[in-house]
């Protein structure tokens with residue numbers, strides 16, 4: 001029988017953390033470092049080649065002990081076991097949550113409803129590898145007999161953000177003789193600008209949609225199909241050689257007119273935002289090749305294993321998840337900044353926004369009780385060093401506490417002159433400046449006039465975590481993605497919420513469906529006075 005888990009704020013470890021926070025919440029990182037010369041070496045952890053330095057966080061050994069205790073009292077170990085064994089932990093949709101099965105090795109067995117899903121995963125991976133191989137070699141020909149040189153992924157949310165993030169991240173490994181583009185927005189500009197300079201005879205569309213009913217994706221796919229057929233002389237038969245689909249919904253794929261032989265399947269136990277290792281990653285596999293894609297899966301698998309087996313005190317995703325809870329709930333920090341010092345990770349913050357906020361932006365516990373504590377913070381960020389010349393001012397001297405995740409790699413994929421050392425000097429310097437700041441005494445000692453001193457003081461004590469890896473490879477990206485996935489899981493378990501549904505996006509969809517027909521008629525729209533007025537104005541102006 002599952003042990004009863006008390007409401008979050010009634011758990012003994014929570015209460016202990018509250019009183020501990022009163023004791024150490026204001027202690028400065030300068031003091032913590034001055035009192036413990038080993039701190040920077042000790043408050044670190046590493047696994048699967050990722051090095052996590054969490055020493056610049058406002059924690060002591062006691063804090064970490066209590067946070068780990070909180071994870072235990074929240075039943076984290078059982079919940080991890082439940083996820084990995086295919087239990088239907090997405091309770092509001094009655095679904096298993098098995099993105100870990102997408103990267104399980106062929107020999108593994110994970111049963112859902114009496115079936116080993118790992119066999120199905122590998123059957124699809126084999127089909128993807130065959131298709132990717134034929135595209136990349138030029139064996140797969142378009143309708144006019146020309147090889148495919150352009151791949152356009154049409155999808156949105158998890159059917160876009162994972163593929164586009166992974167493509168950007170792994171561009172170094174991609175086939176540079178091909179172009180890869182991503183259409184997501186319903187704004188006609190997205191599809192128009194994407195297709196503007198492409199030759200339909202050499203273009204393949206991957207329509208990626210779990211449900212195959214998403215309005216944005218279906219509308220963009222229809223426009224792409226019209227563009228293709230028109231560009232190839234009006235021959236509808238061209239669609240078969242230029243469209244592939246990735247979906248859980250074979251019926252809808254066939255209805256759209258895509259040959260289901262060109263359909264790559266995934267399953268309802270893969271959440272959209274957890275799907276980049278599934279067939280949703282088809283564009284990634286075409287770009288970097290099957291071997292590269294298997295490398296990505298291998299990296300994820302290593303982090304999955306670490307998460308599943310390592311004790312919480314040395315478990316990277318658990319530590320990161322617990323630190324997020326510590327700042328969100330005890331310091332009241334409303335956001336987390338993710339700052340990759342790697343240009344190829346420029347879409348990583350956007351990817352993480354869906355992963356974190358669609359997962360943990362919830363207001364009730366699993367049993368439907370309204371929470372009286374904060375859940376997911378807002379995640380945001382930009383690659384360094386660009387952010388330094390824009391919003392870092394607020395992180396350094398603003399009034400809000402913004403925990404930062406710095407992500408950096410020891411080796412550059414593009415070693416040019418001193419660029420990489422300068423980049424790394426900056427990431428280390430930022431974390432140092434945030435933690436230790438500059439005192440009024442130090443500012444004065446530089447000869448600063450008295451009136452200017454307060455403006456030039458850096459309070460410091462601003463927490464950050466640094467993730468350091470050797471080099472951005474498919475494996476490393478897989479580890480990083482799985483690290484954040486499991487950190488999100490850890491947070492969700494502590495907060496006792498369903499991290500795998502997304503009911504919050506439904507209302508807007510329903511209202512848009514109601515408004516759409518009203519935009520074309522002259523009947524009185526049936527909404528509040530602001531919405532009615534906006535609809536009327538739009539009708540006049542359009």
Ligand SMILES: O=P(O)(O)OC[C@H]1O[C@](O)(CO)[C@@H](O)[C@@H]1O
Nearest residue numbers: 156157158159209210211214272
């Ligand atoms: O893959 P689909 O079914 O088109 O859904 C796209 C996205 O829409 C959502 O359901 C809601 O925004 C996401 O969770 C999902 O990733």
